[in-house]
Amino acid sequence: MSLARDYRRCAELIAQADGLLVTAGAGMGVDSGLPDYRGPQGFWRAYPALGRARIAFERIANPAAFESDPGLAWGFYGHRLNLYRATVPHDGFHILRRIGERLAEGCFVFTSNVDGHFARAGFDGNRIAECHGSIHHLQCLDGCSGEIWPADDFHPQIDEENCRLVSDFPRCPHCGGIARPNILMFGDWGWLGARSEAQHRRLQNWLHKVERLLVIETGAGTNIPTVRLTSESAGGWLIRINPDEPGLGSAEGVSLPCGGLEALRSIEAAWQEISGE
Numbered sequence: 001m002s003l004a005r006d007y008r009r010c011a012e013l014i015a016q017a018d019g020l021l022v023t024a025g026a027g028m029g030v031d032s033g034l035p036d037y038r039g040p041q042g043f044w045r046a047y048p049a050l051g052r053a054r055i056a057f058e059r060i061a062n063p064a065a066f067e068s069d070p071g072l073a074w075g076f077y078g079h080r081l082n083l084y085r086a087t088v089p090h091d092g093f094h095i096l097r098r099i100g101e102r103l104a105e106g107c108f109v110f111t112s113n114v115d116g117h118f119a120r121a122g123f124d125g126n127r128i129a130e131c132h133g134s135i136h137h138l139q140c141l142d143g144c145s146g147e148i149w150p151a152d153d154f155h156p157q158i159d160e161e162n163c164r165l166v167s168d169f170p171r172c173p174h175c176g177g178i179a180r181p182n183i184l185m186f187g188d189w190g191w192l193g194a195r196s197e198a199q200h201r202r203l204q205n206w207l208h209k210v211e212r213l214l215v216i217e218t219g220a221g222t223n224i225p226t227v228r229l230t231s232e233s234a235g236g237w238l239i240r241i242n243p244d245e246p247g248l249g250s251a252e253g254v255s256l257p258c259g260g261l262e263a264l265r266s267i268e269a270a271w272q273e274i275s276g277e
Contacts, residue, residue, distance in 0.1 A: 003266070009254050011270035013237050019105035019210030022096050022123075023231045025112050027219020027242065031090040031261040032117065034083070047076065049163035058186045066141050066180050074165035077181050078156030081135050084115040092264040093121035096216060099271065105210045108203055112220070112227050114183050127206065129199040131226055137182040139192045140172035147174065148182050148195050207234065214239070215253075216267075218260040221245055239267070 014020075030036055035046035037057055044051025050060060059065060065073040100107025109118045109128045114135045119125050138151050157167035170179040184191045207213070213236025220227035222245055231238055231251065238253035240246055241263045246255040256263045 006254050006256060007266045007270040008274065010239050010267045011274045013214050013239065013253070014099055014271050015274060016212055017214035018103055018212045020100040020103055020107035021213060021215045021234055021236065022107055022109045023111065023215060023217040023220060023227050025220030025227045027221065028113060028260055029115060029117065030219065031092060031259060032087050034087060047163055049161065062186045063180065063188050063190055066178065070169060070178050071164045074156065074169060075158055075163040077135065078165050079158045079160065079163065081151065081156060082158065084117070084135060089117040089121040090261050092218065092261040093117060095264045095268045097122055108206050110203060110227065110230050112224065126202060129203045130196055133183040133191065133196055135181050135183060137195065138170055138179040139182045140175060141178045141180045142175060143190050144172060144175040144177065146192055146194060148192055149173065217241065
């Protein structure tokens with residue numbers, strides 16, 4: 001089947017749906033200009049200081065890094081926080097929001113991304129489920145309480161050459177100890193998941209109301225398959241957008257071997273054509 005016919009089929013699936021579940025992995029941010037951490041070489045290109053020290057993503061994205069060298073760990077996460085704050089979400093986010101706004105039950109987002117870009121793009125914050133947490137929220141490194149609080153007042157200054165925090169650490173308001181991002185890391189037994197669990201409950205309640213679900217997935221790979229498995233098990237038709245791993249797995253729908261923004265623009269154009277807009 002040609003891509004043109006695939007896009008028209010996507011438009012037909014939108015037309016019959018009453019609710020849109022947007023699912024997204026790390027590839028969603030590539031069109032916004034965010035770095036691709038695929039493989040150690042890609043990660044070390046983005047963070048050459050960690051490359052020189054041969055520190056892999058799994059070692060720095062780990063609570064043990066905050067225990068052993070919090071200045072380096074916050075150099076990495078502080079740089080990411082600044083980067084996500086400065087980066088403008090690409091137009092694909094707005095296309096998905098426009099599609100969802102036209103459906104009777106609206107849309108809900110399920111994402112493994114911690115960048116907060118769906119909220120920045122105007123999605124309802126009460127309809128976003130972040131299964132790995134958010135870099136825009138903090139928790140106590142020592143776990144002195146179950147509190148999770150916004151990182152709005154934390155403005156890290158980073159020595160990018162050495163990937164180190166040079167400003168003050170964020171502090172727990174209860175014990176005064178160092179705070180960490182409220183993100184599920186590798187080997188992480190201290191993550192406070194209450195915020196994400198509440199989001200997941202809202203998602204399940206919304207899914208129970210939707211009768212004709214459509215799932216549009218962008219940028220989710222098989223290395224950490226949480227997003228893909230959620231897409232396939234949600235129970236609706238699936239549009240999977242992935243240039244490298246577009247197979248539909250156990251779901252029925254449309255497989256698009258394309259980049260996210262390219263595919264979403266073409267889907268919206270086909271949808272506008274069949275709807276007469």
